[in-house]
Amino acid sequence: xxxxxxxxxxxxxxxxxxxLGRYVDxxxxxxxxxxxxxxxxxxxHNKSFALISLSRIPEACDSCNEALRINPSHAAAxxxxxxxxxxxxxxxxxxxxxxKSLSTRSLNDEIVANAAAMLSLYKFESKDEHAICRKIxxxxxxxxxxxxxxxxxxxxxxxxxxxxxLCLFRTAENLDPDDSMVWFELHVT
Numbered sequence: 001x002x003x004x005x006x007x008x009x010x011x012x013x014x015x016x017x018x019x020l021g022r023y024v025d026x027x028x029x030x031x032x033x034x035x036x037x038x039x040x041x042x043x044x045h046n047k048s049f050a051l052i053s054l055s056r057i058p059e060a061c062d063s064c065n066e067a068l069r070i071n072p073s074h075a076a077a078x079x080x081x082x083x084x085x086x087x088x089x090x091x092x093x094x095x096x097x098x099x100k101s102l103s104t105r106s107l108n109d110e111i112v113a114n115a116a117a118m119l120s121l122y123k124f125e126s127k128d129e130h131a132i133c134r135k136i137x138x139x140x141x142x143x144x145x146x147x148x149x150x151x152x153x154x155x156x157x158x159x160x161x162x163x164x165x166l167c168l169f170r171t172a173e174n175l176d177p178d179d180s181m182v183w184f185e186l187h188v189t
Contacts, residue, residue, distance in 0.1 A: 007037035023050040041071035075104040113148030
């Protein structure tokens with residue numbers, strides 16, 4: 001007898017495909033999850049991520065907007081929306097969504113690290129970049145990845161907290177002593 005999959009099973013399978021870079025397969029799974037539960041904001045968000053990875057931007061916007069319609073405080077969907085806006089050059093609006101993502105109750109270390117990374121990818125106005133860095137620096141969330149430690153460390157550096165920045169850079173170095181970005185930041189800081 002075959003097991004009957006529910007929306008969570010399909011969403012999780014889609015996440016696995018996302019992690020493998022198999023975005024078309026991931027979208028198929030997210031669509032099945034959405035078909036079983038159209039109010040699953042997580043599946044809509046995950047689908048938007050896969051669509052961004054395939055450069056299917058209009059569809060990604062639609063999927064992200066649906067996730068935010070269902071759950072306006074979905075931190076990852078807010079950050080996806082920020083990325084979509086930044087990709088289209090709408091940096092002021094992107095800033096607003098990054099800041100909202102950093103102010104949600106569902107905030108986690110991955111959201112913080114990805115928000116910090118967006119500062120390296122796009123040229124925000126100095127005051128907006130500083131506001132995001134101040135917000136990130138005020139949070140007591142510890143990254144889990146080398147890139148996360150570096151990007152959050154850069155935020156601390158931008159707000160003048162050299163001691164915390166160095167601590168984060170050294171933690172990144174302990175995780176990956178051969179990472180060239182870590183070495184660069186340690187030597188210029």
